[in-house]
Amino acid sequence: MKSSTGAEDKSRDEFFVLLAFLVTSARNCVEEPKLYGPFRLIDGASRLIEILEGAGMADKFLVAVRKKIDDGKYSVMGDKDEFIKFLDDLTLDFADKLKSEGGA
Amino acid sequence: METFDAIKGRRSVRKYTDRKIPKEKLEEIMEAAVWSPSGSNVQAWEFIVVENNDAIKKIKTFSPGIFGNPAVMIIVCRDLKRAYEVCGELGRDILSLMDISMASENIMLAAYDLGIGSCAVRSFGISAVKRLYDLPEQINPELLITLGYPEETPKPPKRREVGEVVHWGRRQVEG
Numbered sequence: 001m002k003s004s005t006g007a008e009d010k011s012r013d014e015f016f017v018l019l020a021f022l023v024t025s026a027r028n029c030v031e032e033p034k035l036y037g038p039f040r041l042i043d044g045a046s047r048l049i050e051i052l053e054g055a056g057m058a059d060k061f062l063v064a065v066r067k068k069i070d071d072g073k074y075s076v077m078g079d080k081d082e083f084i085k086f087l088d089d090l091t092l093d094f095a096d097k098l099k100s101e102g103g104a
Numbered sequence: 105m106e107t108f109d110a111i112k113g114r115r116s117v118r119k120y121t122d123r124k125i126p127k128e129k130l131e132e133i134m135e136a137a138v139w140s141p142s143g144s145n146v147q148a149w150e151f152i153v154v155e156n157n158d159a160i161k162k163i164k165t166f167s168p169g170i171f172g173n174p175a176v177m178i179i180v181c182r183d184l185k186r187a188y189e190v191c192g193e194l195g196r197d198i199l200s201l202m203d204i205s206m207a208s209e210n211i212m213l214a215a216y217d218l219g220i221g222s223c224a225v226r227s228f229g230i231s232a233v234k235r236l237y238d239l240p241e242q243i244n245p246e247l248l249i250t251l252g253y254p255e256e257t258p259k260p261p262k263r264r265e266v267g268e269v270v271h272w273g274r275r276q277v278e279g
Binding site: 040074079 | 118165167168228229258261262
């Protein structure tokens with residue numbers, strides 16, 4: 001049997017935490033405010049990028065996306081319109097990235 | 105610190121420094137909790153103060169609403185059996201929730217008075233925390249309060265105007 005390396009153990013732990021976050025979020029979204037659904041999804045995206053960064057798998061684009069998410073995500077607490085605009089901007093960032101790479 | 109300054113100055117802190125909170129300060133904060141008002145004086149509350157980093161990490165794993173790395177976490181619980189025995193369904197379903205809410209505010213104001221930031225969090229896995237701490241059926245974790253020295257203090261959030269929500273003598277608006 002192949003023995004796991006320290007890096008693999010670290011990744012497994014990080015993915016376990018991410019999955020627990022997703023599962024608990026899914027349960028809590030049953031009762032929480034509607035806007036918390038998108039908030040948990042976008043926060044989950046940030047957490048995933050953080051893991052990729054740690055593994056050296058995130059490019060400049062993803063690092064910038066994570067920073068943008070972390071700077072803007074709390075707008076959900078106070079300004080619905082600002083939060084929706086923030087989500088729109090992020091979506092467009094991904095579309096622009098795909099376009100610039102000759103996709104779509 | 106003046107009480108009113110604490111009420112207006114407290115914020116929900118989501119970024120903490122690594123600084124530990126001295127035990128005597130925590131004891132002072134928890135003393136404030138037990139002096140909050142309680143319907144029929146039932147005091148159907150219990151508080152689990154978690155200071156160990158690994159234990160905090162485990163709770164965080166099941167708490168999508170917790171951000172940053174708090175030095176301490178308080179699990180605010182209701183004792184449903186105690187509440188029901190004294191005040192019946194009203195006590196179990198309503199008064200005990202009001203009581204722990206008032207106790208939580210005392211905790212956060214006392215913390216602020218000592219220069220410690222806090223954040224009340226309901227977005228956590230209640231069943232997971234209950235399982236992690238082997239809590240009996242009647243003890244329900246309802247709220248997590250994170251504590252720590254603030255690295256960043258948020259700006260004051262928008263508040264509804266006093267004139268919009270306070271009615272002097274009688275409510276005059278329709279609907």
